[in-house]
Amino acid sequence: MQRATRTLTPPVRVQFGCAVRKTVAEETRRLGATRALVLSTPHQSDAALEIAELLGPLAVGVFCKAEMHTPVHVTEAAMAHVAETKADCLIAIGGGSTIGLGKAIAYRSDLPQIVIPTTYAGSEATSILGQTENGVKTTLNHPSVLPEVILYDPELVTTLPVAMTVTSALNAMAHAAEALYATEQTTDTTMMAIEGLRAFADGLPKVIATPTDLAAREATQRGAWACGTVLGQVGMALHHKLCHTLGGSFDLPHAETHAIVLPHAVAYNARAAAAELQPICDLLGGDNAGLALHKFAKEMGAPLALCDLGLREEDLDRAADLATQKPYPNPQPVTRNDIRALLQTAWAGDTPIT
Numbered sequence: 617m618q619r620a621t622r623t624l625t626p627p628v629r630v631q632f633g634c635a636v637r638k639t640v641a642e643e644t645r646r647l648g649a650t651r652a653l654v655l656s657t658p659h660q661s662d663a664a665l666e667i668a669e670l671l672g673p674l675a676v677g678v679f680c681k682a683e684m685h686t687p688v689h690v691t692e693a694a695m696a697h698v699a700e701t702k703a704d705c706l707i708a709i710g711g712g713s714t715i716g717l718g719k720a721i722a723y724r725s726d727l728p729q730i731v732i733p734t735t736y737a738g739s740e741a742t743s744i745l746g747q748t749e750n751g752v753k754t755t756l757n758h759p760s761v762l763p764e765v766i767l768y769d770p771e772l773v774t775t776l777p778v779a780m781t782v783t784s785a786l787n788a789m790a791h792a793a794e795a796l797y798a799t800e801q802t803t804d805t806t807m808m809a810i811e812g813l814r815a816f817a818d819g820l821p822k823v824i825a826t827p828t829d830l831a832a833r834e835a836t837q838r839g840a841w842a843c844g845t846v847l848g849q850v851g852m853a854l855h856h857k858l859c860h861t862l863g864g865s866f867d868l869p870h871a872e873t874h875a876i877v878l879p880h881a882v883a884y885n886a887r888a889a890a891a892e893l894q895p896i897c898d899l900l901g902g903d904n905a906g907l908a909l910h911k912f913a914k915e916m917g918a919p920l921a922l923c924d925l926g927l928r929e930e931d932l933d934r935a936a937d938l939a940t941q942k943p944y945p946n947p948q949p950v951t952r953n954d955i956r957a958l959l960q961t962a963w964a965g966d967t968p969i970t
């Protein structure tokens with residue numbers, strides 16, 4: 617397999633701006649690559665074809681079969697395509713699912729990646745890869761997974777439906793909220809987390825009111841980058857554990873689950889980390905970060921109840937068992953009974969327990 621030269625490129629090059637996707641050919645050449653494979657979900661194949669057109673002779677193929685949770689069988693099919701086309705560079709256009717596919721290929725091939733995110737999930741800024749095989753989702757962290765170039769083009773997020781704009785934004789905010797009380801937290805990660813939260817606290821109401829407001833969309837993309845960056849720098853706690861359990865074992869949708877669980881997990885941890893979570897109160901108002909997020913989510917029209925995602929009440933016991941099976945660092949001690957109560961409240965869509 618041919619390899620592009622990567623030695624002269626900095627570790628991550630991040631560009632923001634309207635129509636910045638149109639620099640994709642230049643960015644490909646900058647990586648020293650000449651044979652780019654474009655990746656997307658079936659739903660975003662038009663966007664992938666536009667990128668292939670912009671690449672002209674630098675494009676050797678388009679693979680539009682990315683799926684949620686990065687199934688290994690899809691990655692293997694894509695790897696066959698990489699070998700056939702002798703691709704020397706990957707270009708992922710889409711949300712976390714497409715970016716996950718690019719990362720999974722890069723992990724297996726060390727090919728450089730240009731990522732063009734179209735949601736706020738933040739995967740583009742981490743060296744974390746989650747993949748699913750035989751119904752089990754596992755996560756790894758490896759430098760080869762971190763994309764070399766990120767192009768944030770606000771025009772591409774204008775097509776994100778309002779409901780997904782809201783849940784994806786809360787997904788991003790969840791990374792920043794948990795970074796505030798993370799064990800590895802530093803002044804820099806906290807500053808970046810606060811900037812990420814601020815971008816959504818200010819920008820989300822604007823993009824909901826006017827989804828085509830490009831300046832507001834760009835501001836929220838800057839927030840997504842900040843939130844994704846802290847996700848890659850510090851360990852996550854209760855909130856991400858609960859979402860991983862609910863997504864992995866009960867097949868709940870990623871962004872919606874994050875949006876619903878976040879106020880409950882933060883209210884739980886505010887019992888032990890109120891000072892660390894104070895920036896959320898400063899940005900959103902109120903004196904409890906969990907309740908502040910609940911009010912914000914409600915005002916933004918986010919889904920509030922896990923029962924609306926199809927989770928059954930009789931699944932809550934197993935979810936509580938799974939989420940408390942192994943110990944992990946968390947500001948408020950995690951007990952099975954407390955987590956069961958949290959899940960009941962989130963399931964019903966009630967006000968978080970403080």
Ligand code: NAD
Pocket residue numbers: 657658659660683684685686710711712713714716734735736737738739740742743744745746772773774775776777784787847870871
């Ligand atoms: P997604 O990528 O699954 O996208 C959901 C749907 O929306 C897809 O059909 C997609 O094609 C479509 N879509 C995306 N952007 C659009 C746009 N602008 N306009 C219209 N449609 C659009 O959703 P997601 O929430 O971004 O990603 C979720 C996945 O990412 C999960 O598998 C999650 O585990 C992973 N993730 C990984 C990390 C990491 O660091 N490894 C971080 C965050 C999320």
